[in-house]
Amino acid sequence: MPVQYKDYYKILGVPKTANAKEVKSAYRKLAREWHPDVNPTRKKQAEEKFKDISEAYEVISDAEKRKTYDSLGSDWQQRARTAPGARYAAPNGPSAGGVHFDFDDLGDSGFSEFFQTFFGGLGRSAPGARRTRGMRGSDVESELPLSLRDAYAGGVRSISLQTETVCPRCHGTGTVDNKLCHQCRGAGTIPTIKTLDVTIPAGVRDGQRIRLTSQGGPGVGGAPSGDLYLIARIGADPAFERRGDDLDVDQPVSVYTLVLGGEVTVPTMAGRIDVKVPSASQNGRVLRIPGKGMPKPGGGSGDLYVRLSAQVPTMLTERERELFKELAELAKAR
Numbered sequence: 409m410p411v412q413y414k415d416y417y418k419i420l421g422v423p424k425t426a427n428a429k430e431v432k433s434a435y436r437k438l439a440r441e442w443h444p445d446v447n448p449t450r451k452k453q454a455e456e457k458f459k460d461i462s463e464a465y466e467v468i469s470d471a472e473k474r475k476t477y478d479s480l481g482s483d484w485q486q487r488a489r490t491a492p493g494a495r496y497a498a499p500n501g502p503s504a505g506g507v508h509f510d511f512d513d514l515g516d517s518g519f520s521e522f523f524q525t526f527f528g529g530l531g532r533s534a535p536g537a538r539r540t541r542g543m544r545g546s547d548v549e550s551e552l553p554l555s556l557r558d559a560y561a562g563g564v565r566s567i568s569l570q571t572e573t574v575c576p577r578c579h580g581t582g583t584v585d586n587k588l589c590h591q592c593r594g595a596g597t598i599p600t601i602k603t604l605d606v607t608i609p610a611g612v613r614d615g616q617r618i619r620l621t622s623q624g625g626p627g628v629g630g631a632p633s634g635d636l637y638l639i640a641r642i643g644a645d646p647a648f649e650r651r652g653d654d655l656d657v658d659q660p661v662s663v664y665t666l667v668l669g670g671e672v673t674v675p676t677m678a679g680r681i682d683v684k685v686p687s688a689s690q691n692g693r694v695l696r697i698p699g700k701g702m703p704k705p706g707g708g709s710g711d712l713y714v715r716l717s718a719q720v721p722t723m724l725t726e727r728e729r730e731l732f733k734e735l736a737e738l739a740k741a742r
């Protein structure tokens with residue numbers, strides 16, 4: 409049987425000038441209309457139609473394939489003999505002899521000989537080329553509120569979020585027996601609460617996106633789901649201020665320690681530590697403690713900056729007041 413020419417534009421019902429958006433929208437509409445599951449009374453015809461539509465979309469939605477297709481003129485039959493897929497024949501597509509329709513089986517092999525001739529080989533040789541059987545689900549973004557301590561520690565955390573899953577009644581088509589699906593009201597998807605274990609990278613930054621493969625919107629027609637992107641939203645911490653991978657903390661210190669030097673206990677994300685205060689430290693002096701900041705993505709940690717804040721004694725006793733006066737007199741005399 410000679411190879412039959414396929415008018416993909418006619419199949420999709422779009423002009424040759426149609427842009428990607430128009431092609432996609434035409435495909436989406438037709439795919440829903442001709443999904444074999446919603447056409448039980450004319451299943452065979454729907455299978456053929458759906459296959460044609462998928463095949464046309466596979467070519468026209470792919471810029472490279474569309475270019476090849478558009479370049480085919482009246483000499484297409486000669487070109488067919490030398491085309492990359494010319495030796496490739498598909499004698500047994502799903503349409504042959506009552507084969508049960510199954511989306512997962514509808515790969516290139518289900519497509520026409522015309523397709524195999526010009527695009528079958530291409531589809532296989534292009535690494536990472538996404539095969540369009542149905543329509544991949546959309547990528548979904550969701551915010552993930554975290555405390556600074558969560559961000560510091562990282563680790564696995566269980567989250568619940570509302571997502572859309574394919575409607576089990578209509579399988580995403582939105583219709584059952586040519587009538588609007590009751591369960592999803594024609595949307596094709598239903599809201600579902602999903603619980604996921606998310607690995608939060610230690611030191612995650614505010615606004616950083618965590619990708620969860622295939623946890624986004626459901627695909628149509630057996631196509632893979634989209635991805636879910638969780639956007640870290642890190643709340644303010646009562647003690648620490650973050651600057652990149654570094655942390656700032658205010659530390660009250662008595663004037664005696666500032667004047668004479670000594671030790672002060674400061675909080676860190678990993679517990680309290682004693683820090684040496686040099687003598688004659690001014691109020692507001694900043695001490696850098698290496699490696700006590702936030703974990704860095706590539707390993708290691710930022711630093712902790714401790715800002716010393718003088719605590720002036722109040723409610724002095726008579727004796728204390730006398731001594732301070734004496735100190736003041738001495739300072740004047742110097």
Ligand SMILES: [Zn+2]
Binds near residue numbers: 593
């Ligand atoms: Zn439904």
